[in-house]
Amino acid sequence: MxxxxxxxxxxxxxxxxxxxxxxxxxxxxxxxxxxxxxxxxxxxxxxxxxxxxxxxxxxxxxxxxxxxxxxxxxxxxxxxxxxxxxxxxxxxxxxxxxxxxxxxxxxxPLAAQPQVTMSTSLGNIVIELNPAKAPITVDNFLNYVESGFYVNKIFHRVISNFMIQGGGYTADLVQATTQAAIKLEAGNGLSNIRGSIAMARTSALDSATSQFFINVVDNTALDTNSGGYAVFGKVVTGLDIVDKIKVVPTSTRGGLNDVPVSTVLINTMLQTK
Missing domain, CATH: 2.60.40 (Immunoglobulin-like)
Structure with missing residues (x-):
């Protein structure tokens, strides 16, 4: 608004x-x-x-x-x-x-739900976005996609019974410079269920920038209106690739927990619909 x-x-x-x-x-x-x-x-x-x-x-x-x-x-x-x-x-x-x-x-009008294809080192993931439910979040995500920001970023946090998180670090664990943070759109009717994509953020509500996570199990506890995590789309192809990522071995590196031992790279991210 x-x-x-x-x-x-x-x-x-x-x-x-x-x-x-x-x-x-x-x-x-x-x-x-x-x-x-x-x-x-x-x-x-x-x-x-x-x-x-x-x-x-x-x-x-x-x-x-x-x-x-x-x-x-x-x-x-x-x-x-x-x-x-x-x-x-x-x-x-x-x-x-x-x-x-x-x-x-x-x-x-919207001719078709926008889709983004994420090419990773373990395979392709196709994400369908929902601008009707999360307009600010979808626009922010597509701005990063269009600018080429996500090229050569990684999944830097992987928890096999929770989620896989990426979009903020290079393979050397250098945090990338981002655009301004956006308003939290939690409580929009979309749920943090398996296969959904949501924005990561700090403890401050309106702090999401480029980092996102894909839920690998149902995490509906993250759906609260006032302090939840904003879902803005879902995986429509490549959930098997998400499952490959969620089980990679992890360790503590560069001051971060749950970092894949072997880099899971985001090669490119392109809007394909």
Whole structure:
């Protein structure tokens, strides 16, 4: 969800009837439109109305971030919004006194669930992601995939009756520099069951960056809403490779526990759907 003050909202090409009459000196919204509604693309939003510069608040559950573009005026404002959610999402605009100016629901389509193929030194694992349930987490993971971050990283923590964890260290056990941490999306309806993939984090809730883990057994105790671990997809092919990884011998190395004695390398990670 993205919330912005003194700016306005993403919306579809169809506009809803504004809730506030267009009277002199009163903030009103007459039209909200978007040039495109495409998952993980930037949408340019145009809002028309009166006295828009007097103070507007936006809640939009489809946007990761909204940025006002140059050239806005009191009667028209333009914004950029990266769409990370899919399905029907609500859009609400209010004035500074929290009076409703505009409400609508827009639909962000998804042609197919995105899939990522992870090539490891023990075989390939195909992961299907769920942006409807974990939009911020999926977008973050795909950003790392697209940048080539996961190339030549390792599974650095393997516990045979728990999970396999990777995506943060090189084969020399050097921790890689990551992007900013993301908001925790635990309690999203997805469970830490065998074959699911979730984000690893520190004891701080909103601390996940690049590291992930694949559950090798059902770990539903990790599902708590307030302090759990956010599941964002599942293994659809290659669970046998996960099972090969989970039984490799481990030791303590470089100050880390449960490190595979023989490196389990992530060669590449590519979005294949």
């Amino acid at each position: 993205s919330v912005v003050s003194l700016c306005t909202a993403c919306g579809g090409s169809d506009s809803a009837t504004p809730n506030t009459p267009n009277t002199q000196n009163k903030v009103s919204v007459s039209e909200v439109s978007s040039d495109q509604l495409v998952y993980r693309k930037t949408s340019i939003i145009t809002v028309k109305g009166q006295n828009l510069n007097a103070g507007i608040n936006l809640t939009h559950q489809g946007c990761l971030k909204i940025t006002e573009l140059a050239g806005s005026s009191a009667t028209q404002k333009s914004f950029s919004c990266k769409l990370v959610a899919v399905g029907s999402v609500p859009v609400v605009i209010t004035d500074g006194a929290n009076n409703s100016l505009y409400t609508n629901t827009v639909t962000i």
